[in-house]
Amino acid sequence: HTNGIESVWALLKRGYHGVFHHFSDKHIGRYVDEFVFRLNDGNVKRSTLDRIDSIVFGFSGNRLSYKMLVLM
Numbered sequence: 001h002t003n004g005i006e007s008v009w010a011l012l013k014r015g016y017h018g019v020f021h022h023f024s025d026k027h028i029g030r031y032v033d034e035f036v037f038r039l040n041d042g043n044v045k046r047s048t049l050d051r052i053d054s055i056v057f058g059f060s061g062n063r064l065s066y067k068m069l070v071l072m
Helices: 002-020 025-041 048-059 066-071
Strands: none
Touching: 002 025
């Protein structure tokens, strides 16, 4: 719905101005992925341990070294 889309853009803009102050064009997808995670898994009805488990599960098998980050 329109309200949901406006909510997503409002959250993204607040994060841009309030937290990051600048989005690198190179890593814009990573910023968007973080806000998607906040919207989808940031539900306060879920316990903190459940959210931590989902984060750890997402990390498993994914290694990002500094060299890969710089080359991307």
